[in-house]
Amino acid sequence: MNDELERCLACNRSSEEVPLVLIRHQGENYWICPQHFPILIHKPGQLVDKLPGARNLDASEGH
Numbered sequence: 001m002n003d004e005l006e007r008c009l010a011c012n013r014s015s016e017e018v019p020l021v022l023i024r025h026q027g028e029n030y031w032i033c034p035q036h037f038p039i040l041i042h043k044p045g046q047l048v049d050k051l052p053g054a055r056n057l058d059a060s061e062g063h
């Protein structure tokens with residue numbers, strides 16, 4: 001895999017710096033670190049500029 005693509009979509013840190021989780025969205029691969037994974041779940045609107053379609057994702061309301 002190309003390290004250039006393996007960067008957290010929220011903080012841009014690489015897999016050399018932090019563990020990254022692969023997510024697939026709209027047929028594309030995206031990476032997110034554990035620190036920012038809760039944002040994807042609870043506040044996806046904060047990723048609107050970084051994840052296409054994030055505006056349409058529903059935020060999870062407490063578990």
